[in-house]
Amino acid sequence: KAGVTQTPRYLIKTRGQQVTLSCSPISGHRSVSWYQQTPGQGLQFLFEYFSETQRNKGNFPGRFSGRQFSNSRSEMNVSTLELGDSALYLCASSLGTPAVDTQYFGPGTRLTVL
Amino acid sequence: QQPVQSPQAVILREGEDAVINCSSSKALYSVHWYRQKHGEAPVFLMILLKGGEQKGHDKISASFNEKKQQSSLYLTASQLSYSGTYFCGGPLWENTDKLIFGTGTRLQVFP
Numbered sequence: 001k002a003g004v005t006q007t008p009r010y011l012i013k014t015r016g017q018q019v020t021l022s023c024s025p026i027s028g029h030r031s032v033s034w035y036q037q038t039p040g041q042g043l044q045f046l047f048e049y050f051s052e053t054q055r056n057k058g059n060f061p062g063r064f065s066g067r068q069f070s071n072s073r074s075e076m077n078v079s080t081l082e083l084g085d086s087a088l089y090l091c092a093s094s095l096g097t098p099a100v101d102t103q104y105f106g107p108g109t110r111l112t113v114l
Numbered sequence: 115q116q117p118v119q120s121p122q123a124v125i126l127r128e129g130e131d132a133v134i135n136c137s138s139s140k141a142l143y144s145v146h147w148y149r150q151k152h153g154e155a156p157v158f159l160m161i162l163l164k165g166g167e168q169k170g171h172d173k174i175s176a177s178f179n180e181k182k183q184q185s186s187l188y189l190t191a192s193q194l195s196y197s198g199t200y201f202c203g204g205p206l207w208e209n210t211d212k213l214i215f216g217t218g219t220r221l222q223v224f225p
Contacts, residue, residue, distance in 0.1 A: 004155075041217065042216060042218050044215075045212050048211050048212060056209060090155065098211065099143050099144055099210035099213075100163060102158045103158065103213070105148075105156045105157070106155055107154070108155060
C-alpha cells in the first residue's frame with residue numbers, strides 16, 4: 001500500500017505570494033490532518049478534514065485554508081505569505097477519527113519564505 | 115496548551131534505558147507517541163486509549179495515567195535506531211478531531 005504523499009517537497013516563495021500544497025492520503029483513509037512544524041513550536045495543528053468536511057481548525061490566521069476532495073486528496077493554501085510561515089508542512093491520514101486511529105504522516109513540504 | 119515533555123534532550127549509550135515524560139494541563143482523550151528521525155516524517159509508535167493502559171512494542175513501552183494526565187515512554191536497552199525526536203500528543207476530550215503535540219524530546223544513542 002502506498003504511503004501518504006505530499007507535493008511539492010520543497011518550495012521557495014517570497015513574502016506576499018500565495019502557495020498551494022497537496023496531500024494524497026493512503027487509499028481508503030478518509031481523514032486528513034495538516035500540521036505546521038517549526039523548530040521552536042513543534043507540531044502545530046492546522047486543520048482536519050473528513051469526507052470533504054473541515055471538522056476542526058487550529059489557531060492559525062485566515063490566510064491558512066484547506067479543502068478536501070471526494071477522493072480524499074487534500075490541499076492547503078496559504079495566502080499573503082509572511083517570513084514566519086517558513087516551516088515544514090506535514091499532512092497525516094487516518095481511517096477515521098485521528099483520536100483513536102493511527103495517523104500516517106507524509107514526508108512533508110518544506111516551505112521557505114524569503 | 116501544548117503538552118509538556120521532559121527531558122528536552124537525552125544522550126544515551128547503546129544498551130542504556132531512557133524514560134520520556136509527557137504532561138498535559140488539559141485532559142487528553144488518548145495519548146499518541148511518535149518518533150521522527152531527522153529529515154523524515156513522524157512514525158507512529160503507539161496509542162494509549164484509556165487511563166491505566168500500558169502498551170509495549172519490542173523494547174519500547176508506554177503508560178498513561180489519566181487522572182494525572184501524564185504519560186511516559188520507556189525505552190529499554192536502547193539501540194542506535196532509537197535516535198530521533200519523540201513526540202507525545204493527543205486529542206482533547208472537548209475536541210477529539212484535533213490533535214495537539216508536545217514540542218518533542220530529542221534522543222541520541224551512541225555506540
